[in-house]
Amino acid sequence: MGTLRSNPAFVRLFVGRVVTNAGDSLYAIAAMWLVFDLTGSSFYTGVASFLTLGPQALRFLAGPLVDRWSLRRVLVGTQAAQAVGVLAVPVAAATGHLSVWVVLAVVPVLSLVSQFDSPAMTAALPRIVDDDDLVRANSLFSAAGQSLDMVCNAASGVLVAVVGAVAIYVVDAATFVAALALFRGLAVDAREPAGPSEPARRSESDEASSEDPADEADLTDDPGSARDSDPADGVFADYVDRLREGFDYLRGSAVASMVLGAVVVNFSFGAMLAVLPAFADSLGGPGTYGLLMAAVAAGSLVGSAGSSAVEGYPFGRLSVVGFGVSTACLFGAVRVDGTPATAALFFAAFVPTGAFNVVFFSMLQSAVDDDMLARVSSVASSGSAAMAPVGSLVGGSLAGAFGVESGLYGVAAATGFLTVYFLGRPRIRTLPPVAEADEAVLGLG
Numbered sequence: 001m002g003t004l005r006s007n008p009a010f011v012r013l014f015v016g017r018v019v020t021n022a023g024d025s026l027y028a029i030a031a032m033w034l035v036f037d038l039t040g041s042s043f044y045t046g047v048a049s050f051l052t053l054g055p056q057a058l059r060f061l062a063g064p065l066v067d068r069w070s071l072r073r074v075l076v077g078t079q080a081a082q083a084v085g086v087l088a089v090p091v092a093a094a095t096g097h098l099s100v101w102v103v104l105a106v107v108p109v110l111s112l113v114s115q116f117d118s119p120a121m122t123a124a125l126p127r128i129v130d131d132d133d134l135v136r137a138n139s140l141f142s143a144a145g146q147s148l149d150m151v152c153n154a155a156s157g158v159l160v161a162v163v164g165a166v167a168i169y170v171v172d173a174a175t176f177v178a179a180l181a182l183f184r185g186l187a188v189d190a191r192e193p194a195g196p197s198e199p200a201r202r203s204e205s206d207e208a209s210s211e212d213p214a215d216e217a218d219l220t221d222d223p224g225s226a227r228d229s230d231p232a233d234g235v236f237a238d239y240v241d242r243l244r245e246g247f248d249y250l251r252g253s254a255v256a257s258m259v260l261g262a263v264v265v266n267f268s269f270g271a272m273l274a275v276l277p278a279f280a281d282s283l284g285g286p287g288t289y290g291l292l293m294a295a296v297a298a299g300s301l302v303g304s305a306g307s308s309a310v311e312g313y314p315f316g317r318l319s320v321v322g323f324g325v326s327t328a329c330l331f332g333a334v335r336v337d338g339t340p341a342t343a344a345l346f347f348a349a350f351v352p353t354g355a356f357n358v359v360f361f362s363m364l365q366s367a368v369d370d371d372m373l374a375r376v377s378s379v380a381s382s383g384s385a386a387m388a389p390v391g392s393l394v395g396g397s398l399a400g401a402f403g404v405e406s407g408l409y410g411v412a413a414a415t416g417f418l419t420v421y422f423l424g425r426p427r428i429r430t431l432p433p434v435a436e437a438d439e440a441v442l443g444l445g
Contacts, residue, residue, distance in 0.1 A: 004137055009128040009186060016182035017121060018144050020079065023175025024114075025152035026159070027086065028052075029293060030168035031107060033160050033286050034089075036277040038100040042404065046274035046396015048107055053270055053389035055112040064242035066119045066374040075124075075183040078117040083176035085109050086169050093166045123374040124186075126365050135362040135434065139307050157290015246375030253443035254427045255364070255376075261421040261428075263387045268407070268414035270388035271395025275407035278399060283339050295343040296350050303354025311359055316422070316431035318359070322352030323419040330412035334405050349415075363434040367442055376444075 004010050035048040066074055088106050092098040121141075129137045159168060250256045280289035310318055329349035333342050361377065368376050395407040422428045432441060439445050 016179045020179040023172040027172040029156035030165040034165035042399035049273045049392030050389040051108040074120040079180035089169045119374045122377045154294035157287045160286045265414040267387035267391035268410040270391030271407040272411045274392040274396035275404040279404045295346040299347040299350030300354035303351040307355045307358035316429040327416040334408045
């Protein structure tokens with residue numbers, strides 16, 4: 001921890017992520033509950049969840065751009081865009097024009113912009129910390145984020161009941177501004193590969209200080225080539241090539257198999273997000289909704305914080321056992337009587353998930369080349385999340401016909417499927433500890 005604390009770039013990135021995550025945690029509860037409060041319908045909460053999760057399936061499209069752009073500029077730009085966008089809801093409320101359609105219009109815009117900052121943070125981390133500190137750094141990132149989720153989810157449930165959901169949007173805008181200020185001073189060792197027409201790589205400090213238009217225009221060794229070809233065509237072709245490289249790099253690997261297995265689980269998890277406001281309303285209201293979401297965050301927090309304690313175990317076996325425990329706890333959470341018991345089982349169900357996420361992405365960061373990392377992480381994230389928005393839409397639509405509990409049972413069944421799927425795939429089941437995993441072991445390249 002000492003080496004990370006003495007690393008100013010890590011501290012700035014860490015604090016910036018903490019600040020923006022705090023606002024996002026408040027916003028997530030406020031947005032879903034505001035939609036439910038305005039409509040009283042699980043269908044509309046399903047639509048809201050669909051619009052929130054949908055852009056996550058497009059994150060792989062952001063990867064090649066993040067690999068090419070300045071990471072600092074990506075982080076600053078996304079915070080600025082989100083700070084402006086989130087204020088649309090309180091402005092509509094203040095002018096008497098607030099409706100569910102305003103909220104539903106803002107949700108996908110904020111989600112789409114955020115798909116750029118997540119790969120940028122993932123790509124920045126291994127460039128500012130040593131490989132030996134990656135698991136610990138990722139654990140700190142996840143633990144801090146999940147601890148804030150736990151506190152802010154519970155607090156937002158109370159705040160929604162006391163001051164209303166709209167006021168939380170203003171707080172969220174302030175957190176984006178604060179994160180923007182932190183990211184502006186971030187120094188990242190930019191090791192992006194030169195594009196097909198770029199003569200050399202430059203550090204981001206050089207990029208920030210070099211504003212000479214002639215430097216930006218001098219993109220080719222052959223002056224005639226700039227006149228004979230459309231620069232936009234070259235940029236687009238380079239983007240497509242980078243995107244194809246990311247898919248080719250993952251094809252046939254253990255990572256690709258895990259992404260395919262997670263598709264079913266994410267479908268049902270999306271359904272859970274759609275019906276959870278109505279489920280919580282039947283148990284007590286916005287305070288209960290905040291409590292259940294806080295339990296999910298707390299479980300992920302404990303798993304994330306404890307990930308370094310289990311990183312030495314074989315990753316394949318750890319995944320099978322962990323998801324088996326999650327399956328049992330999720331079934332119990334729906335069947336047990338009493339809000340405290342339900343919250344406790346939600347907590348226990350997400351402990352293995354928290355540990356899995358940290359160890360999995362640490363394994364990617366350690367094994368994957370820096371030049372490919374943003375593409376690989378964005379493809380893995382968007383691929384596994386692709387069915388979550390569909391699950392939200394379907395789950396919200398069917399909740400009225402089959403009851404809100406059906407979505408929660410679906411999550412438990414899907415997690416059980418993932419356990420069986422991992423167990424039946426030797427390439428996943430036999431994966432070694434993260435420190436022993438490299439490109440050959442994961443089948444990458």
